[in-house]
Amino acid sequence: MTSGNGSPSASWEVFLRASRGLAHQHVGSVRAADRQLALATARDLFARRGEPQSLWVVRSDQVHAVSPQEKDPYFAGAADKPYRYPGHYTPLGGPESSATPEPPESTEGASHDR
Numbered sequence: 001m002t003s004g005n006g007s008p009s010a011s012w013e014v015f016l017r018a019s020r021g022l023a024h025q026h027v028g029s030v031r032a033a034d035r036q037l038a039l040a041t042a043r044d045l046f047a048r049r050g051e052p053q054s055l056w057v058v059r060s061d062q063v064h065a066v067s068p069q070e071k072d073p074y075f076a077g078a079a080d081k082p083y084r085y086p087g088h089y090t091p092l093g094g095p096e097s098s099a100t101p102e103p104p105e106s107t108e109g110a111s112h113d114r
Contacts, residue, residue, distance in 0.1 A: 011060040012038040016046055017053045024056060 009031045015024040027046045032038035038057040047055055066074050082088040 009033045010038075012042070012057040013060050013063055014038075014042040014046055015056040015058070017055075018050065020053055022053075024054070029060065030057070 010033070012030050012032055012035075013026060014028050014030060016027045017024045030038055030041040030045060032041050035057060039055065042055055042057050078084055
């Protein structure tokens, strides 16, 4: 596919951040010959409503992802690295502070003679 000026167009992924404090979200794709045209097209298509904080375009061939078949090597837990899990650490105050206190003994039926 070529653009109007004869140069080949590329696919660009569009990410939009709607407001401060939020992460960018993938909102779609556009086809354009260069990044300026990709930004202009993405702005026209995805940023017309509201006042987004920022807009990113990334060439689709530059996005690298993990496929479901490759998931385990990337996201499996690290059992050989227990320091990555909170249970590995003792709470502040030592192990005795983490024990649940025993309820006081019931005084029902107990002798009050001391």
